[in-house]
Structures are given as C-alpha cells and as structure tokens.
Amino acid sequence: MSDHCHGSTDNWPELERGYRAMLPEDVLAFIDASRGREHSESMLIATLHMVQGHFGHLGPGHLEAIAQLMQIPLAKVTGVATFYHYFRLQPRGKYLINVCLGTACYVKGAEKIAQKLRDELGIHFGETSKDGIFSLESTRCVGTCGLAPVVMIGDEVHGPLTPSQIPTLLEGYLARAAEDLAPAAASDSR
Amino acid sequence: MSLPALDFYRSMTDRVSKTLAERDMENKILIQVGSATCEHAAGSQVVAEEFVRHIRASGRKDIVIHRTGCTGRCSREPIVGVQVPGQILVKYERVNRDLVHRIFTEHIQGSAPVMKHVLDHTTAVLPEREFLFCEGSRCQRSGSNLRETFMAMLEARGIEPNRVHVAAASCFGVCSLSGGAPATYVLARPEKVIYRVNGEADLAAILDGHVLGGQVVEALRVQEEPIALEFLERYGDVAFFNRQSRIALRNAGVVDPESIDEYVGLDGFKALATVLGRLEPDWVINELTKARLRGRGGGGFLTGTKWGLARKQPDTTRFIICNGDEGDPGAFMDRSMLESDPFNIVEGMIIGGFSISAQKGFFYIRAEYPLAIRRIQHAIDTCRAQGLLGPNIMGSGFDFDLEIRLGAGAFVCGEETALIRSIEGERGQPKVRPPYPTDRGLWGHPTVINNVETFANVSAIVRYGGDWYSRIGTEKSGGTKVFALAGKVRHTGLVEVPLGTTLSRVVNDIGGGVSGGKQLKAIQTGGPAGGFIPAAMQDMEVDFEPLQKAGSIMGSGGMIVLSEDDCMVDIAKFYMAFSQEESCGKCTPCREGTTRILEILERITEGKGVMEDLDKLHRLSRLCQRTSLCGLGRAAPNPVLSSIKHFREEYLAHIQDKHCPAKKCVALIRYEINAEKCIGCTICARNCPVECITGTRKEVHVIDQAACIKCGNCFDVCKFAAIDRV
C-alpha cells in the first residue's frame, strides 16, 4: 500500500522509520491494522484519540507522523484535529480540570466554581499551572447534571461542589501527584 | 416451531438459568450498589469496597454484592439496596463509609434497618408488605377509591399502616397487555404478585387471604408480567419512582450492566429471538409503526417510517447508527441508558439492522462518556463471543456486526449528516438534505440513524406489541419519554413518563417541586434548540406538538427547572453563547447570526440595551431560523424568541429600567452592607478577593463600590444576612 503513494521517494523507508519512532506501539499497530480495511481513512479520529490519550495532546510532529503513516494529507489531519474541541494541540498538565458549564451547572453557580479555580490556580481557562500539574478547561455538560455543579478532573467527576471545597479537592490531587513522583525520583537517584 | 433462532434462544436461556441458579441470589443477602458515572462521582466505588471489606471480615458466604447501573435518582446517590430473602428491598440514600459500617452491623448482621437513612425516609419502620395500586395519570378508570377503601378496611381490622403499607403508583401497563379490561391492578411486595381488582369483594379476598392468611390469592392473580415488574418490585415504594412508567429504563438499576446472563434472565434477547425466528423484517417495521414510536433524538420522526424508507432502497449495502452524541448541555438520559443497560441498546440495534437488512452498525458515542464507551464495548464483545453478533446470528443466517466510533466534542456532530461525516473521518460539518441519510448516508449508502432511547424501546415493542406501546402514550405519539430533570428542582434525576403526562406532574409530583422553597418561574425543554414554558403553563401535556406550539420543543429530553432566582435574559444568553460557540461556521446566517444575537443579549444584560434591540433580535432570529443550513442554526434562536414571548417584561426591565429583576446580571446589581444588621465579624472582608471591604472588628463594614467586582462572595459568607443584593 505504502509503495504506491511514496514510490517516487526513495528515502521513504527511512522517513517511515522516523515517523514510526514518534508514535507508541499500540497506535502503530492500530494504524497498520486499519490500513488494510475498507474506508481506512475513517479511522483518523480514533487514531487522534489514541495519540492524545498517550501524549496528553497532539503536537505538530504527531500530526505529521499520523498523516504520513495513514496516508492522509496533513492539511486534512490538521483540519480535523482543529475542528473538534476534544483535541488539544498544546501540552497540558498532569491533571486536566474541566469545569462543567452545562445548563444545570450554570444555573447552580458553576461560574463561582470556575472563579475559585482560577483564583486558586492562578491561571485562566486554556492554561496550565506553573508546576505542570493542573490544566484548566471548561466543558459543556459531562452528563451528570443531577450532581450540579460538577468539575471533572481527569476521568473523575466531582459534585455537587461549593467554592469552599475547591482547595481541599486540589490538595488531594497535589498529594497524589507527589506520590506518583516520589518513587520515580527514588529510582532516578539510584 | 423449531427454527434455529428459537432453539438457540432456548439453549441460551437454559444455560443462563443454570448459572443464575448456581449463584443462588434468591437465598442470599444482596447488597446492591449502583455503578455509573454519577454514582461513582458520588462515591459508590468507595462504598462498594467498604462493603467488600466488611463481608470478608465477617467471613459470611451468604452475603454478596450486586452491581447495578443507576436508577436515575441523582440527588440521593450513592444509593445502596439491601435485600434480605423474603423481605422488601431496603434502599439507603447518600451512603458513605461510616454508614456502610452501620448498615452492615445493624441491618445485615443485626436485622434492624437503619431507618433514618432509608431513601426518602418513607417510613419509620419497615413494612412487612406493600400494596401498590395503579393510578395512571391518563387512565380513565377510578382506582383511587379502591385504594382508599383498602386502607379503610385495613384500619377496621386493626392492621397498622406501618405493617402493611398502601401506596399509589403509576400505570404498570398490565391493562394494555390483557386487552384493556378495566380494572385496578395491585402489586403486592415482596411476593411480586399482581392482582386484578374489580371491587370491594376482591379487596376483602386479598385482605383475608394475603394479608391475614399469608397466601397469594391465586384467583385474582394476573398471569401477564408487566414490563417493569422487576423495577417496580425493587423501587415501587418510592414516590419518585412509582409515579414513573419505565420502559426504556426498565432495567436501569436492576441489572448488572456487565452481565449478559442477568440481562437474559430479564428476558433479554427474547425480542431478538422472536424477530430472527420469524425472519420477516416487515413485521418488525409494522409493529413499530403501530406503536407510533417517534424518534427520541428530538425530531420525533416515526421510526417505523424511517426504517421502511431505508428498506425500500435498491442499494443493498446499508448501515444503522446509534446516535449517542448527547450534546444538549443538561441532558444525560442517553449516557445513563448506555451505562446501565447496554445490552438492551445493542439488542435494539441488532433488531434494527435486521429490519433494514444492514450488514453493519455503528455506535457514535461522545468521548466525554468513557464509562458508557467501556460498557458498550464490553456488551459488543460479549455478544460476539456468544453468537449474537457476527456471522449467522442465533443460527438464523443473518450476518451483522457493530463497532463504536467516538465523538470528539463537537455539538453539531449530533446532527445526522454531520455525524455521518464524522464517522467517515472528516470534519463534522452538516450537508444539505435531501438526500436524506435513508437514501444516501454513510459512504453514500442507505443509513438509518436513531437516538439511543429510540433503540432502547425497540425490544419492548417487539415483545409486548405495537398496540400495547401505542396505548401508553397519546394519540400522536406512543410510549414514554425519559427526561433528565435538573436545575432548581428538589429531586434531580431521570424521569420516564408516558407521553401526554403534564409538566407539572413531572416537576412537582415526581421532582418534588422547586428546591429551597422558591417559586417556579419556567421550565426549559429542548436545550439550546428549545424554549421556556412559563410556570403558568405547567399543566400542559408533554408531547411533541403542544411543546412546539408553546414555542419550545421536546428535544432529546433535557428539562431544566428555573426558579424566581433565574434571569430569563441571562439564560437565553447562556444558550446563545452555546450555539454561537458550537456553530460549525459553514453557513453565514448561523455563524454571523448567532454572534450578532449574542452581542445584543450581552448588551442588554450589561444595561446598555435600547428598545430597538428587541426588534433587531426578532429580525435576526427569523433570518437565522429561515436560512440556516442545519438544525443547529435553525433552532438556535428558539430560546431568545420564546423568552421574549413569555418574559417580555424582563427584557423591558433590563433595557428601560436598567434593572435585573432576578438580581443575576452582574452589571445591574450592587452589594451593600446593611449597617443595622452588620455585627462586624470581618468574614466578608477576609473573603473579598479584591479586598474592597473595609472595617474593623465589631464595627460596621463598608464596600468600596468602585473596586467591587461583584463576585458575591461576601453575600454568600455573611452569616447575619447583613449584605443586600440590590
């Protein structure tokens, strides 16, 4: 398959090796498997999900590697990646905080929760805290309106929240982040 | 008949009954813990772990944990049910670690339920028996008298209401099963028996035989099993649940979402076996048409007609898609169904695939729903392993498979043509219709797209018949609708009621009315594409046409309750900001129209509005409605137009008096400290983020209005109500 697109480029094997080195194994296996299938280009969004799941964001290099390996024009890959809000082109912190600004949360005071988070973290929506631990985003409805107002941190939903609970909530994640780091640091020093 | 599909089903049920018998759940103490996104958020996983520790420590083998999905009773989660054999299931609300310990020691080991924490605190002591009398809100026969008569009879015999509890419940749907013989149906718990009652003599027989004699009165017993029997048996005592009629949600909170055996044990895949046993696609389509099942994704198109259209196409490569994008901010019905009863949705899709002769189906689920994705994937894999998906399903010769595709956070992808492009791997921008997807959809082939809830109803219709389903709803729309009740309402959660039920019944009787003792102002339905129904119109019947006539839409089922504290201009602005952000930008009226409308609304809420703005809003809205390409742009002005229609005076207050009656619009309010009430506790000064409150301890504090950012922190923290919002 790859031959007919890149046949004229004699250095394709070398390039391919370089692109493959940029993506994790499971993504490569997924791309290889989908290449043989009908409508393989329809697996683009799934591939972007996997890559973002692995790296936390989609960098320019990732997009190019995906485009080359899936044989989809880079313009289209970029077009798709920028169309969908779920895809992030910038790196983000260890924990992504998504403040739900859906209707139920909005009428239950989500704005105040958002303000408290901005104050506590000292960052705005779309930014990452200096220590690289938290990124702050807003989202439209995570589908747990019964618990409004809610905040989603990573895959976990918290609610109903009041602004005064925010500091404790963040401390919990900070502690978790410290725990995660501690053993790694120990093994580094060895 | 010994068709392969029926044989397959028989051997499947035989195997399942054996497995279930081996588990011997009937004779064990079951601890039922909900597992769904909202239950997890409320802490159900910690609770489950805590129970496991307790069971292990006690060394008892007769206590097991039963995982279920969620019942949709969000505001009381985590909910834990304790089922002691022969007793009524006791449900606890807001269970935490400490309560686990009490439940375990006092109830399970000591057989004294912790009554104070029982869901909704319905009773002071646990009743031995319960009799639920059906009282459908739209039913013609008079059942309430019989219920009262029965209560009087119990009292006359000196039986305490504590011991034998009598309650009203919504329609069980038994009458429509038995050909409509007018009668009152009574569910007796914990025996799980349904009686048909025609008068006092029957009541006396139940009193003597069942209540006093402890024997089921076989002569009055109904043989038909209503669809939600298992649900009613477990939750029928709770007003929030027993006023509902559960069809799409019948297994939610009953079945383990990751156990195909339990699903089969609740007659799962019986409908599929029927369909594959008959091998007549037109029969299925005909039943759906008779059922008058209308698409639950918002449009309300007749599902039978849609399937029929796809089936008539000459192109034989066909697809079926389940729309699980659920973008309406304020709706979570689809998430709950996917998480709590995944096999039912899969079964509905296989039946759909067969009926239109599709080879392949897709679930399109938004990436924000990781648990729903996991559960559906698990259901698909399990079905494939058991011959319910893949080649030669149930030995019938029908080949069909399913695959999940993820959304990526674009609301417009819920629109069917955009969704198709998204599955194809493109930017999700809508296309002009016609051609409709049933003519040319996914990769140019005939495609049926239906909402999750639409599929959730299919197996029920096949099993109980289209006529049965149609009798439950209104003349134009059969069946029930699930609403996601949220906002300023006491009991938030999922509510499934027959179409034609009044809004007031949903919000007040089931939802418990507005929270915090406030006045109801309006009910918002249909999300960003919908509108507001003012409190004065709350007796309106919920159905596609009446809602549209009132300037709103049914939509997918989001229902947000708004109180006197909510500003209608502000909420309209909220929805417009949503639509503006989500507009895909393909066509000008929507891209520019939503932006300009939003600007005007922002101006009005900032106190800079002029009277002409109202005319401009009208003109722009009409333009956007008439000339946009897809439903997003065409419906985006609805919240604005309907709020102007019903709450014009609020707009006038903002524009002419520069006043926000609900005191919500920041630019139009001020915070002031009432010198008479302030005791000088200093809390407000310490909580003001811009430090604009001055004053010393025990002296009246003052806010510097020039510096105040109107965050309202001081208002929230003052314990002496000394801060006024004016």
Ligand SMILES: Cc1cc2nc3c(=O)[nH]c(=O)nc-3n(C[C@H](O)[C@H](O)[C@H](O)COP(=O)(O)O)c2cc1C
């Ligand atoms: C902007 C927009 C968003 C939509 N979002 C959804 C959605 O999230 N879920 C859904 O089922 N239908 C949604 N729809 C409706 C679909 O286009 C389609 O009508 C529906 O999925 C058909 O299924 P049904 O016949 O079962 O209702 C949306 C429509 C528009 C215009």
Ligand code: SF4
């Ligand atoms: S109406 Fe709006 S969302 Fe729909 S195609 Fe046009 S710009 Fe896109």
Ligand code: SF4
């Ligand atoms: S919090 Fe209330 S009582 Fe305390 S100083 Fe402020 S206004 Fe006065």
